[in-house]
Amino acid sequence: MGALTLTNVAKSFGSTDVIKGVDLQVNDGEFCVFVGPSGCGKSTLLRMIAGLEDVSGGDVKIDGVRINDLAPAKREIAMVFQSYALYPHLSVRDNMGLALKQAGVPKAEITQATDKAAAMLSLGALMERRPAELSGGQRQRVAIGRAIVRTPKLFLFDEPLSNLDAALRVQTRIEIARLHRELGATMIYVTHDQVEAMTLADKIVVLRAGKVEQVGRPMDLYNDPDNTFVAGFIGSPQMNFLKSGALGLQSDTLGIRPEHLRLSRGAGQIPGRVSHVEKLGGETLVYVNTDTHGLLTVRLFGEHQYEVDEAVGLEIDQSRAFHFDAAGQRLR
Amino acid sequence: MSQARHSPARSIAAHAILILYTVIALFPVFVIVINSFKSRRAIFADPLALPTPGNFDLVGYQTVLAQGDFFQYFLNSLTVTVGSLFFVLLFGAMAAFALSEYRFKGNTLMGLYLALGIMIPIRLGTVAILQLMVASGLVNTLTALVLVYTAQGIPLAVFILSEFMRSVSADLKNAGRIDGLSEYTIFFRLVLPLVRPAMATVAVFTMIPIWNDLWFPLILAPSEATKTVTLGAQVFIGQFVTNWNAVLAALSLAILPVLVLYLVFSRQLIRGITAGAVK
Numbered sequence: 001m002g003a004l005t006l007t008n009v010a011k012s013f014g015s016t017d018v019i020k021g022v023d024l025q026v027n028d029g030e031f032c033v034f035v036g037p038s039g040c041g042k043s044t045l046l047r048m049i050a051g052l053e054d055v056s057g058g059d060v061k062i063d064g065v066r067i068n069d070l071a072p073a074k075r076e077i078a079m080v081f082q083s084y085a086l087y088p089h090l091s092v093r094d095n096m097g098l099a100l101k102q103a104g105v106p107k108a109e110i111t112q113a114t115d116k117a118a119a120m121l122s123l124g125a126l127m128e129r130r131p132a133e134l135s136g137g138q139r140q141r142v143a144i145g146r147a148i149v150r151t152p153k154l155f156l157f158d159e160p161l162s163n164l165d166a167a168l169r170v171q172t173r174i175e176i177a178r179l180h181r182e183l184g185a186t187m188i189y190v191t192h193d194q195v196e197a198m199t200l201a202d203k204i205v206v207l208r209a210g211k212v213e214q215v216g217r218p219m220d221l222y223n224d225p226d227n228t229f230v231a232g233f234i235g236s237p238q239m240n241f242l243k244s245g246a247l248g249l250q251s252d253t254l255g256i257r258p259e260h261l262r263l264s265r266g267a268g269q270i271p272g273r274v275s276h277v278e279k280l281g282g283e284t285l286v287y288v289n290t291d292t293h294g295l296l297t298v299r300l301f302g303e304h305q306y307e308v309d310e311a312v313g314l315e316i317d318q319s320r321a322f323h324f325d326a327a328g329q330r331l332r
Numbered sequence: 333m334s335q336a337r338h339s340p341a342r343s344i345a346a347h348a349i350l351i352l353y354t355v356i357a358l359f360p361v362f363v364i365v366i367n368s369f370k371s372r373r374a375i376f377a378d379p380l381a382l383p384t385p386g387n388f389d390l391v392g393y394q395t396v397l398a399q400g401d402f403f404q405y406f407l408n409s410l411t412v413t414v415g416s417l418f419f420v421l422l423f424g425a426m427a428a429f430a431l432s433e434y435r436f437k438g439n440t441l442m443g444l445y446l447a448l449g450i451m452i453p454i455r456l457g458t459v460a461i462l463q464l465m466v467a468s469g470l471v472n473t474l475t476a477l478v479l480v481y482t483a484q485g486i487p488l489a490v491f492i493l494s495e496f497m498r499s500v501s502a503d504l505k506n507a508g509r510i511d512g513l514s515e516y517t518i519f520f521r522l523v524l525p526l527v528r529p530a531m532a533t534v535a536v537f538t539m540i541p542i543w544n545d546l547w548f549p550l551i552l553a554p555s556e557a558t559k560t561v562t563l564g565a566q567v568f569i570g571q572f573v574t575n576w577n578a579v580l581a582a583l584s585l586a587i588l589p590v591l592v593l594y595l596v597f598s599r600q601l602i603r604g605i606t607a608g609a610v611k
Contacts, residue, residue, distance in 0.1 A: 072509045
């Protein structure tokens with residue numbers, strides 16, 4: 001069990017409001033990702049759920065029980081940190097067992113729990129080592145193991161992959177997804193990387209400046225964004241935003257994803273010149289400079305040959321275009 | 333920086349300056365030590381000469397060990413130094429932890445107030461301190477000295493340690509909180525071991541002035557039972573006659589314990605001083 005409910009949760013440091021009334025429901029067993037640019041308050045929100053920051057207003061509930069004033073250790077949560085935060089003076093086994101030891105669990109049970117977690121993460125050979133003797137990836141696996149051992153109601157991840165290199169990041173991401181399937185536990189995961197959010201989440205919460213911009217499943221956010229911020233934040237490369245007026249449309253802004261722009265040589269609906277080409281093998285990204293809309297990105301699948309400064313025309317797939325008003329809100 | 337490390341000319345120049353400074357700094361100590369092994373006549377005849385078999389004389393050490401209770405003086409100095417050091421490190425580290433870790437009203441102000449002690453010499457308050465000690469019946473006790481030296485050492489300790497504690501990973505402390513460690517356990521088991529180099533730095537900077545101090549032992553605890561080594565050595569300095577052999581021998585002996593303590597802390601000390609430069 002581990003359903004999390006946030007009701008009008010707020011946080012302020014002095015006169016600065018960091019979290020401005022967040023309402024959120026995370027169901028039992030759900031993988032929920034908080035995503036947003038740096039400084040949007042996603043880490044602060046996570047730390048409030050953990051009890052590391054006190055809540056200035058509103059209620060934080062786990063399984064319907066208000067935990068606002070409960071000490072972190074009593075909340076039945078476990079947290080994995082970006083910097084691993086392993087205890088340098090303890091062996092891997094003791095690192096993983098410390099919370100249970102603090103809770104007064106018998107030694108045999110602790111050994112059983114740590115062995116089980118170690119087996120899940122293939123840490124068996126490292127159990128007697130100190131954190132200083134481990135590589136970054138191993139340390140993060142130990143940190144995840146330390147969280148598993150506690151069998152918490154809620155797993156909290158604070159940018160756990162940011163300190164790993166690209167290859168390890170993908171590998172650990174898959175491992176976390178696998179753990180979520182095996183454990184069936186509720187997980188809350190903070191990241192600034194929308195790829196991590198898209199690949200891991202059942203539910204994505206997009207935050208900006210302490211407010212929730214949109215909540216939904218990854219593909220809902222991708223295919224049905226509420227505003228220009230979410231539209232621009234989810235998806236890589238970023239959505240193109242064009243001036244509707246110049247296209248003879250009613251709305252203020254037209255959003256179109258790079259894969260939904262058609263590129264043709266010579267003149268087209270929107271004339272422009274190629275400013276840069278990125279060939280990635282599986283796809284080709286063409287950056288086109290236009291007079292009215294600025295720099296637009298076109299994503300072509302497969303390999304394509306375009307020269308810099310070549311004159312090209314762009315065509316909009318109107319069925320895939322999004323329309324926004326002057327305040328950035330979606331017009332449906 | 334890397335230039336200096338690679339160019340031999342610069343390296344030689346830097347070492348020459350450092351060696352010169354070392355020679356200047358150590359020269360008085362050297363003179364004290366060599367003269368402590370010479371006869372009185374030889375000290376005055378040629379103070380800079382090394383002891384030779386002809387003028388080698390341990391009379392100074394014999395006097396020191398025979399007269400007065402020098403062993404007791406040593407013990408007093410050691411008690412006061414170690415005691416003060418313990419309290420300075422304990423309370424200094426605790427205050428530093430509170431200032432660096434907790435957000436509360438007046439945090440910055442409190443930090444400034446504690447740092448003020450670095451700039452204002454405690455000796456300005458001697459008269460008031462003496463009155464305080466007389467009123468509380470602590471005159472001629474080692475407790476009086478420990479209290480004063482603790483007060484004297486805390487500002488620098490707080491100042492240095494709070495900077496280092498700020499650099500200890502917040503995630504680590506938070507991980508401890510989530511695992512159910514008390515704030516005291518976090519402080520003693522997680523944070524203190526990580527700031528050990530800084531603690532050694534503070535220990536050395538605190539210890540030496542305490543060991544060498546003459547002022548407060550003379551004013552607060554001049555009795556025979558509570559004399560410190562520096563005060564004890566003054567016995568041999570008279571208004572008309574000074575027993576130089578004994579003074580020099582006493583001073584030479586007084587170097588030893590502090591040297592031992594320094595060697596204990598020095599490895600950590602060097603790491604503490606260079607922490608900012610290397611990391």
